[in-house]
Amino acid sequence: MQEDNFTQVEFYAHLAEHKLMGSVCNSCGTMYLPPKPLCTACYREEMAWVELEGTGELQAFTTIHIAPTAMLEAGYGRDNPYCTGIVKLNDGLSISAQILGVDATKPEEIAIGTRMQIEFIDRGEGEEQKTFLAFRPIE
Amino acid sequence: MASRKLGRSVAVVGVGMSKFGAFPGLASRDLFVKAFKELRSSVDKGFDPNDIEALYLGNYSSDLFEGQGHNAPCMADWIGLAPRPATRVEDACASGGVALRQGILAIASGMYDVVLVGGIEKMTDLPTSQVTDALATASDVLYEIPAGFTFPGFYAAMATAYMHRYGAPQEAFMQVGLKNHENGALNEKAQFGTTIRQVMDGKIAKAKAKGKPVPTWADEMAFLHDERANPVIAWPMRLFDCSPISDGAAVLLLVSEEIAKRFSQDPLYIIGTGQASDVALHDREDLTTLKAARIAGQQAYEMAGVTPEDIKVVEVHDCFTIAELIATEDLGFFKPGEAYAAVEEGLTTRIGPRPVNTSGGLKSKGHPVGASGIGQAVEIWKQLRGEAGERQVTGDLNLGMTHNVGGTGQTCVVHIFERR
Numbered sequence: 393m394q395e396d397n398f399t400q401v402e403f404y405a406h407l408a409e410h411k412l413m414g415s416v417c418n419s420c421g422t423m424y425l426p427p428k429p430l431c432t433a434c435y436r437e438e439m440a441w442v443e444l445e446g447t448g449e450l451q452a453f454t455t456i457h458i459a460p461t462a463m464l465e466a467g468y469g470r471d472n473p474y475c476t477g478i479v480k481l482n483d484g485l486s487i488s489a490q491i492l493g494v495d496a497t498k499p500e501e502i503a504i505g506t507r508m509q510i511e512f513i514d515r516g517e518g519e520e521q522k523t524f525l526a527f528r529p530i531e
Numbered sequence: 532m533a534s535r536k537l538g539r540s541v542a543v544v545g546v547g548m549s550k551f552g553a554f555p556g557l558a559s560r561d562l563f564v565k566a567f568k569e570l571r572s573s574v575d576k577g578f579d580p581n582d583i584e585a586l587y588l589g590n591y592s593s594d595l596f597e598g599q600g601h602n603a604p605c606m607a608d609w610i611g612l613a614p615r616p617a618t619r620v621e622d623a624c625a626s627g628g629v630a631l632r633q634g635i636l637a638i639a640s641g642m643y644d645v646v647l648v649g650g651i652e653k654m655t656d657l658p659t660s661q662v663t664d665a666l667a668t669a670s671d672v673l674y675e676i677p678a679g680f681t682f683p684g685f686y687a688a689m690a691t692a693y694m695h696r697y698g699a700p701q702e703a704f705m706q707v708g709l710k711n712h713e714n715g716a717l718n719e720k721a722q723f724g725t726t727i728r729q730v731m732d733g734k735i736a737k738a739k740a741k742g743k744p745v746p747t748w749a750d751e752m753a754f755l756h757d758e759r760a761n762p763v764i765a766w767p768m769r770l771f772d773c774s775p776i777s778d779g780a781a782v783l784l785l786v787s788e789e790i791a792k793r794f795s796q797d798p799l800y801i802i803g804t805g806q807a808s809d810v811a812l813h814d815r816e817d818l819t820t821l822k823a824a825r826i827a828g829q830q831a832y833e834m835a836g837v838t839p840e841d842i843k844v845v846e847v848h849d850c851f852t853i854a855e856l857i858a859t860e861d862l863g864f865f866k867p868g869e870a871y872a873a874v875e876e877g878l879t880t881r882i883g884p885r886p887v888n889t890s891g892g893l894k895s896k897g898h899p900v901g902a903s904g905i906g907q908a909v910e911i912w913k914q915l916r917g918e919a920g921e922r923q924v925t926g927d928l929n930l931g932m933t934h935n936v937g938g939t940g941q942t943c944v945v946h947i948f949e950r951r
Contacts, residue, residue, distance in 0.1 A: 400674070407881070409707050414590050415849075424671070426674045447805065449912060451692065451818060452689065452691050452692040452695075452818050453688060454683075454684045454687035454688045454690075454691060454765045454766055454768075455761050455763070455765065455766040456679060456680075456681055456683075456684050456687075456764075456765045457762065457764055457765065457766075458659075458663065458681065458683065458764045458765065459679070459681070460660070460663050460664055460667055460679070461661075461663075461664050461677070462550040462676070462677075462679075463679050464660070468679075473763075473766075474679055476678050476679040476680055476688075477688060477733055478688060478812065478813045478818070486813045487674070487678075487813050488674060488675045488678035488680055488813045488815060489678045489812075492922075499713055499766040499767070504691060504692065504695040520789075524677050524678075525677070526640040529580055
């Protein structure tokens, strides 16, 4: 069996299977998202993977009009802004993610505290395909 | 953590900076030489460049911006410092402030008596999208960039958290930009040596000359609310909330306290230094403050034995207007959630009780990222010595502070300067 290193490669491999995985210390129970290979709370070395439930609430956000190259390639830009933010999951961990299901041209209507659920964005074809983490408001 | 002391005291005896702006055809080293030449003439009693024992250079990414790595020896070579050690220091936009701290530590350790610290960035050779990508590498590229974050986006997200918690209006951010442009208009080194009013007048004149419809903004705030004149970059941060892409260099000559008077009759003594790091933005309990800035500020205050009330002038890291509000709270000048009202009341203007960013700040002076932390110290030198010209703050200015931030606040470095 391959050794778990709790790397970004492993994280994104899980994400490609539409699983949000963090790491958890089997000794003190501290959880990490993104996963860390070392428990920086107790420094014992007993990490394991943990699948996170994927619901939480929006803590902060922005709508981006001047997009980085990767998002331009995904079709966003000055005339097609997107929303990104920080979501705090029910189990207390927070993560940066794109926010879907909101109108990025009306940021005044996007509310901090909105309940969110996970969504996975598969961009690209075949070998080039990569999965990105996103959330959208719970209806 | 107990307060720390330097092994021995360190003084600034000379400063220099290039103009900040966009300078096609000038490489990093050319701007660095300009800053160094100005430094030479700023040392009251003169000095021999051969007295410099080491260079600490703040630079974020000449690799990405100019395709030039290993640039500290280049700068040293161009001002004749070889074979003295030349070391590049990189902590994103805090590179300059951290280079200053490294120079201080090198003298305080007893290793050197005379050290040159500098900062340099040459950003304008690349198109904006590539600059945005280069700056984004100062965040967590594995986990934050895939979410689509940009640097304006990170600070915009902090702004939404701040607005949500404290009810701050967007106009408070605009007021920061207005103030910093007012100050920068009086700084001959500033990239934007214009007030917002002058920017508006320029656009009106241009429209008239071209026979186009002439804009009719009622006032500066109407201009700043105009989506065409002041477009959203990352809501709620608009164009005039964001520091520009800049080229520039700045340098300071540091010496040990005991020999300071050999160089200058009026040196500035560095009585406090603090530096801290922090986790990625999403991992923080509170998105309306930079914990690393609070810790760095506290370290500097404790070392100096002074309080926020004692500081007369401060240069804070206003890479985005929200960052200035957060900075003035983190440094203890205002309580959490009160900085936005303070700005709206004009408390932080040049003539207010708490002058902030008299140089124009990063917003108006420009933000050549590796040079910004050193440029802040240049302004404190000018203000404390009464050499700030039209933007001089009046009164007996004995204490000044600089606050330099890297990335989303994953690095913060604070210094306190005293004129005796």
